[in-house]
Amino acid sequence: MSDYDDLGGLVARMKKAAIDCYMAEDGFNPHWNDNQKYAKWGWAYHHYARPDANGEGGGSPLTATTTLEAQGSVAPRFDEIRSTIDTILTGWDTLPSGALCRAPQSSANAATALLGGAASVATVNDSDEIVRATETAMASLNDLAGSFVGPVYDKYCAQLLTVTQNLGTVYTILEAQYAAQQAMWPAAREDVVAICTSAAAAWEGRAAEIAAGARQDSFTVVAAVAGAVATVATAGVGTAATVGAVGAFASTTVSTLSSLDASGGHVSGDTYAEILASLVGALGALNETIAAQELELNRWLDETLNAMSTQLADYNLDAFTLADFSAGDGSSSINRTDTDMITTAMGRVEGALSEALRAAGAPPVSNPTPRPHAIGVGLAGTHLAASGVYDYANQCLQSTAAEYTRGRGLFDAAVADYFNTDAESQLKVTTLLSQEALIAEMGGRG
Amino acid sequence: MSDLVSRHVGPIVLDGGIGGGAMESQIRFTGTAVPLRIEIDFPHRMNESVVQDIDTAIDSTDYTDRLARQTIAAGVHRTGTCAAKPYASWTAARGERPADPTEFAGALTLRRMIIFPDGGRNNPERVAMIYSLPDTSDEHPIEVRFLQPSGPELCPVNVRPRV
Structure with a gap:
């Protein structure tokens, strides 16, 4: 216990x-x-x-x-x-443990591992499957000539890597957010225990000093309490450092968190009432530290969501619009060995996207860090912001996977038609381009 | 005339001694007038609460006296206490009759009571009860000090007698 x-x-x-x-x-x-x-x-x-x-x-x-x-x-x-x-102490005795963040943290980590894009994060064991398979497809595409080669290269290779790596980064941010919450609440619980222990010790020490005949003089016992309550500051910075370690790429956020001033737990006074006031002050400082960190996490998540919605094509392949590609002179040069390698490689990417979608799972149905409304940034904490990013990332990943599957089908069809007439192939490319112009499912966030 | 009035000793009027103030008075105890001294360490902080503490101490003189005599009885055999020598003299004077510390303590007369209601870092003493055997001089007073919060303590023999 x-x-x-x-x-x-x-x-x-x-x-x-x-x-x-x-x-x-x-x-x-x-x-x-x-x-x-x-x-x-x-x-x-x-x-x-x-x-x-x-x-x-x-x-x-x-x-x-x-x-x-x-x-x-x-x-x-x-x-x-x-x-x-x-x-x-109302509310401080029912703080969350943070343990419910472990599952979503693990899911986000697994999705990142499959998508890549966050190789600098120590917690991610990047499989590189998508990158390696796509590079194989790109190499083989270079050997082909035909009107559809450019669009396929641009969208289903180059842009795909941008999208998957960006999505990988988003899932890493989610992992960091859940890791931060998982680390913060046990630290907050320890701080509550430390503050309460200091308050009890202050009252005990004060009573003992008075009993020793020091009634009329000033006391130093509360200075010792100030030292103990300074653990608020220590824990605050420590928690921020945890966030920083997980999300090292978000340097601005880390810097902001690390510089949080959690020194509000300073205690002074030498009476029962003043020690009581110090207890209130120390818990207030702890609450401010928690709230400041959650605000920073929320800001971070909001910026992520904003980046995704304003640059949707970089997070969702389905939202990517092809530039105009010349149909060329109508000649094509395709061999079976290359197209077989490409379609096999695209199959591997397709499988990895599907696996990533399964691994990502879903955000927690309810707030994994339930707390009294007066503690932290509010009842929801970072749950709403994290769930928003999580849901949006999942939608983007799902659309990307579906779009990639469609692209692979078009490629296969184009190759099959090549051996009949190149005009047919050109028709397929035209179809592909016209469909891209629609940017169907994901026109905007939410 | 002081605004502060004790139920037992009337208006509190301090003599303004160095480092504090004191007041001499007396109380009735077992039908006899017993000198009472009140010593104040912090006259400028003197208030109703301090006067109330003085009255509480005087209210419970019987209780304090009982505790003091128990403390003396328990300490008569300890060499170096202020009760050891008077007890030895008392025992010798009894001849063949057996000596009983409780009887000895009961035979003592309260000579003086001192109250230190406000104390200070160097003065945890709150009350002193000073006794001697009847029909003897004050040459060997027996003093019990009541400390905050540790309670009664029989003084060693080398403490300067307060009688």
Whole structure:
């Protein structure tokens, strides 16, 4: 069981420590001979019940003196302290683990491996299948002459490589986004534990110092808390570094994330109330760090989606329009060996595209990092932006695969017709060109 | 006239001594007037809360006295405590009668009570109870100090007597 899983136990410790501190500021310490109760100065005949080990109960007067009768129970104040801590920690006790990001991260990684285009990313084991098969087809196409050679070379080889490598990069960005979320939440959980532990230690230390007779002087214990709470900053930068490592190609984003100022967790003060305020401040700083990173991820994803929709032809082969190609002098020079190699190579590309589409799977149906709305950039986090890119990439990949299959069919038909009449072949090319002009399915995003 | 008034000792009027302030008064304890001294380390922070602490300490003199006598009884055999020598004298004076530390502690008379309600980093002491055997001089006072938060402590013999 991780420390975060036992946050309830830590919260109980915080409550008891906070109440001890509050009472110590009023001169009440755990009784020197019975730590179940508070006594004025630790021993005088003025007692209150102390909360139990879970920080619950306590506050009722246990001695009857004129002073006590005037003061009555402090149980309502104890309840108020506990309620305040519960309120401050609302939501922080139900943070996501990030584990649900593992599956989409893995799928995006697999798609990238098949599509290529992100060879600089260490996590991707690029198969190079599409590149190698396409280069084979291109080499053989160079040996052919005929009106259809140019269009086939331009679209189904050169542009195909652009599209698949760009799509590979998009899936890498998705992988990085899910990796970032997967890394961020365990770090955030650790930070919550560290902050709560520091707060408990601050209250305990403060109560101890007061008990040692230091009541009227200034204290240094909270300075130690500031050091511990600085883990907020450490974790923030660390999480950003994780994003950076995965998506090293997105240098601007990495730079932005790395420079995030997560130093808002600075703690100062030397009373129960000031430590409480510091706790609020530290959690606020942590929240700002989480939100800033998610905002950066969202910005990154939005830019990706924007690039895809504005340069669609570079992400979707079906959206690529052929330039005008001269039909030439009508002569053709084609041999079976080359065309067989080309169609075999195109078959391998077709298979790899189909495999990539299967590997890509689908984005998570619901937010894989569900959290209370007050934490991070909102209830959805980066889910909507990531799903938008994911769905769009899948659509592009699907259209590209379908278009490639159609292109391969046209090539095969053109080759078959060559051996009958070159005019037929020219007709096929004309058909191909006219279909391209339609740019059918993917005219725009969404 | 001070604005701060104790239920037991009336208006708090400090003598303005160096490094703080003090007030001499007395309390009634088991039918006898016992000198009381109140020492304030931080006069400028003196307020109702401090006066309330003084009254609480005086309210519970019986309880504090009981704790003090238990502490003395438990410490009479420890060499070096301020109770060891008076106990030895008391025991010798009893001749053949058996010596009982509890009886010894019960036989002591409270000579003086000192309250230090606001303390400070160097002064965790909150109350001092000073005793001696009846019909003896104050040559060998027995002092129990009540510290925050550790409780009663029998003073060593070399502590400067406060009586």
